[in-house]
Amino acid sequence: MIQAFHCLILLTITISSLSQKNQDLRLWYKQPSGDIWENALPIGNGRLGAMVYGNVEKETIQLNEHTVWSGSPNRNDNPLALDSLHIIRQLIFDGKQKEAENIANRVIITKKSHGQMFQPVGNLQLSFKGHENYSNYYRELDIEKAITKTSYSVDGITYTRETFAAFADRVIIVRITSSKPGSISFIASFSTLHKTPRINTTGNDLTLTAITSDHESVKGMIRFKGIVRIKQEGGILISNDTSLIVKNSNTATIYISITTNFNNYNDISGDENKRAINFLNRAYARSYAAILNSHITAYQKYFNRVKLDLGTNEQAKLPTDERLKNYRSVFDPHFVSLYYQFGRYLLISSSQPGGQPANLQGIWNNKMRPPWDSKYTININAEMNYWPAEKTNLSELHQPFLEMVKDMSVTGKQTAKEMYNARGWVAHHNTDIWRATGAVDGALWGVWLAAGGWTSQHLWEHYLYSGDKNFLASIYPVLKGASTFYVDFLIKHPKNNWLVINPDMSPENAPKAHQGSSLDAGTTMTNQIIFDIFSCTIKAAGILKKDIAFADTLKQKRKQLPPMQIGQYGQLQEWLEDIDDPKDDHRHISHLYGLFPSNQISPHRTPELYHAAKITLLHRGDVSTGWSMGWKVNWWARMLDGNHAYKLIQDQLTPAGTNQGGGGTYNNLFDAHPPFQIDGNFGCTSGITEMLMQSVNGEIHLLPAMPDLWQTGSISGLRAIGGFEIINIEWKNAKIVKAVIRSTIGGNLRVRVPGRMKLNNGILKDAVGKNNNPFFHIEETPSPIISPKAAIIMPQIKETFVYDLPTLAGKTYTLIAVQQ
Ligand code: FUC
16 A cells, blocks of 8 residues: 555646636536446436436436335335244343344244335437538536536537426526527437336326336325427427427427426325426426526525635546546545535535435436345445535435434334334334335344434434524434334343343344354444444433433433454454454444444543554455445544545545455446445545544544545535534644634634644634533543454544634634644
8 A cells, every 4th residue: 555655646747827718617527428337427406317428329317216116115024023932032141143043034034125226217309400511519517517418519509408307496407509690409308217208298288107016915195297398499399209309499408307206205296297297387487597596596595605626637638438448546635626526515515404205226227127126225325415514514315314214113113112112213224215214124134123223313413513492302203213223132141141132233244253144242333332322312312401310211221332342363353253254344343333424432531442443454454345445435534644645545445346346336426336336425525525524522623534645625514513613724844834714603612633734713612521512522432342362552643733713603613733
């Protein structure tokens, strides 16, 4: 790794002064997508998604709508679980995991739906006869405006298409212009993979109606309707049975409206026809310019909040696919900024208040049977999608995920009762638009009951960032319900009397010692998750001044959870027994949940565990599936090792299919698991943020993990817990220069920085004792148990400086470096 790093420095191109062009946030290409979906460019407004191919003579705009899912309201609990629970538990305690797994496959894993599928709507095809021979081809996705553009010339005439998913107007717009009046002629038609669709024209409207698939015995009952209407200037518009024909126009603007009958996971009584025509009529009455303006304003409200400058150089002038090819060997700092902002672009485009959360593919899928159904895997992937939400200042976009957790707290109540005779609510490792909370796939993956505990913490996180007590009061029952389930479900481990979850697993990893079965009791990740959900429920009860007795119960139970353990190789143990294999390179490293996203492992508070986490990370290696590498960027940032985090960004920004069997990135910068999964994009965007700023360890740490290559730069607009906005951090020659922080709710600001700083107009005091700001209160985990065989080396940490600054709501504070 060090060698690779030196190589890179040799190849480094001198950073030129920042020209505007080199800082552009565009993905652009010199060639059309052809028939490769992963070359096409994604647009979306949280309700509608589309992949724009930019093909010339036959353009394809592949369409998605957030609620087009197979099936209909359904549940997938397996009531047989209850009778066999005690047998399964006993077998696991007796070390007979495989036998337990066999039974669990029969009685815990669902006999019904293993989750429904997110399905495509279809394609809008635009065919331009005579455009086969073109020149001057160019296409781009401008992520500062959320618009794609394709342009080319035929016979001396330049044609331009602009496509976007209008945020405010809830339609997709395709605008076609040309350099010569009267030269635009094309045919628009729909195609779809759904069975028995109806495609026809009514007047000058082209419509597509269909119903989603039946799947795993659940009847497909989402009806969707797509309508295309064209406004043209000059020329003529003809409609035949199944297509619209534009001839000799000066401009043409295509309006696409798509809606369904979905109201919520339990109600599909909406009227897709009325909805589709209403949105269309409203948008059609407005001019292209008006729609475009509202679109850009609505998008930039979110996007412009954060700016990242890591420098730029000549590489930034190349097309995106060439930059991707070069990235491992040629220094291209701006490519990281582009990829970072693309992550934010994807979240804004796939997750809007009132809509569905970003699924495994965000809102972009062209397959009737997508990989893993393109649903929600809640043992890591769906949570990862939302890691950037709060800290990259997109808090409102967290809402669809938070709503999904609230929904699961309702559906999961019945699952808890029927399957485990427990109060509260539970979810297993997957859910879908119907908020199914049963166990799916197979016992090796599905017998995991920690999803309620993990997903609920997103609600708590939203509170920590906003300080909004009304919100906390509204979601407290969800936290309480998640904790209540564990109160009822924890049992004493016969060997050591710890309270454990049984059956349990460390997601999807099956240690050799357990005959290849993943089932176990009291795995490290689950213990950490329960510690966290109990801790935040206790705090929430305290803030809301309620449930004193319940909080007491949680405190008692929390004390009896297994502590973390350091095993024979010095590694953080994944299971209660010291059975980790140092050669195991499994993509899930679930027990490092305690390092990130949680903060139970810290270089300052728990140095032994911190070192053990590092050994674990080194054992597991770097290259893996896309999302696994995305998580690793966050972990190495928490390890305060910027160079290693940077190495993982390089691994992730490697063209898909060329990465030693691991994941990487497609030409359109979608993350490759492979196949495409959006979690890796979001995970890496979160990780880059963690390199620059962390709300961690009871403080805000600025520039905690800077790679040597990022000598000079700035980031503005991040958010930290406690309602702080990090208006700007600036660094030069690898030294912090200035930090500007605004307090929105007041309270002590404890800040850790890599160099001495002072306040520009006041005194900056060294921090003493614990941070008295309640948002930064850390619940300490018990001391770890350390194997006598483990060699513990205390970490060497770079010198930092920690200050306390009492703040007032609404005030901004400027810290400047003290010249040494
Ligand atoms: C989990 C992961 C897989 C994949 C799937 C969607 O099961 O282990 O790698 O990402 O989710």
